[in-house]
Amino acid sequence: MIDPLHKDLLEIAREAALRAGDLLRDGRPADLGVADTKSSPVDVVTEMDIAAEKLITGLISERRPDDGFLGEEGASVEGSTGIRWVIDPLDGTVNYLYGLPTWAVSIAAEQDGETVAGVVFAPMRGETYHAVRGGGAWATGAWAGERRLTCRAPAPLDQALVATGFSYVSAEREKQGDVVRRLIPLVRDIRRGGSAAIELCDVAAGRLDGYYERGLNAWDMAAGDLIAREAGAVTGGRPGERPSTDLALAATPTLFEPLQRLLTDFGA
Numbered sequence: 001m002i003d004p005l006h007k008d009l010l011e012i013a014r015e016a017a018l019r020a021g022d023l024l025r026d027g028r029p030a031d032l033g034v035a036d037t038k039s040s041p042v043d044v045v046t047e048m049d050i051a052a053e054k055l056i057t058g059l060i061s062e063r064r065p066d067d068g069f070l071g072e073e074g075a076s077v078e079g080s081t082g083i084r085w086v087i088d089p090l091d092g093t094v095n096y097l098y099g100l101p102t103w104a105v106s107i108a109a110e111q112d113g114e115t116v117a118g119v120v121f122a123p124m125r126g127e128t129y130h131a132v133r134g135g136g137a138w139a140t141g142a143w144a145g146e147r148r149l150t151c152r153a154p155a156p157l158d159q160a161l162v163a164t165g166f167s168y169v170s171a172e173r174e175k176q177g178d179v180v181r182r183l184i185p186l187v188r189d190i191r192r193g194g195s196a197a198i199e200l201c202d203v204a205a206g207r208l209d210g211y212y213e214r215g216l217n218a219w220d221m222a223a224g225d226l227i228a229r230e231a232g233a234v235t236g237g238r239p240g241e242r243p244s245t246d247l248a249l250a251a252t253p254t255l256f257e258p259l260q261r262l263l264t265d266f267g268a
Helices: 004-027 047-063 093-098 170-186 196-204 218-230 253-266
Strands: 034-037 044-046 068-071 083-091 104-111 114-122 127-132 137-141 145-148 161-164 189-191 210-213 234-236 248-251
Touching (some): 004 047, 004 083, 004 114, 004 127, 044 047, 047 068, 047 104, 083 196, 083 218, 104 218, 114 196, 114 218, 161 170, 161 196, 170 253, 196 210, 196 218, 218 234, 218 248, 234 253, 248 253
Parallel strands (some): 068 083, 161 189, 161 210
Antiparallel strands (some): 034 044, 083 104, 114 127, 127 137, 137 145, 210 248, 234 248
């Protein structure tokens, strides 16, 4: 049985994600400015990114003033309820800056350290993905109304379509490129979309067989990881570990261990 609290958290997350996504889509200025930098000059923080996080935290605080926050753009509040909101107001910032469509708003709610609800809204796709722990994963969009998500049927490694991402730090990117060089002859093909949240949801929706990346933060993957698991995918990090900055991996159940083993052998 789904906890009513978790359903309430999901509805708040959905409202906040939709409002922030609308702000980002409709309010993107033609001369988009840069407010700051992240890990390198390539990885930009836009004015809209900051505005979206303020919108999200403001809305949630109105509904649940005693909850905690962890946000990419600096929101950090302990809270006193055991609920913490993990927020990426704009996942795929560089895509957004360049006018590419693969970007999303990602909001997850944790209870005592476990993710219990998550929403990823991809405005330019017209799709919203969402999940509550134990309630399955779902997508809504003009293309198919609302449908339950299920990861792809089992496929051998050499027929697997796998996505990944790269650091904005050149030295790390060089190492990641070497992993891709070794992996690509062993799989069907590799994709790089530029939004961890969307790629995790694509695993959930059966559009990818697997996805991995090194260097992700909690806000990049909290909602997408729950959505992928609720769609039947397996997620994790290093063998025996949860997804982390060191490695995050999501894949169909039969692909997960072979892909994890290769990535470990290749030094991903």
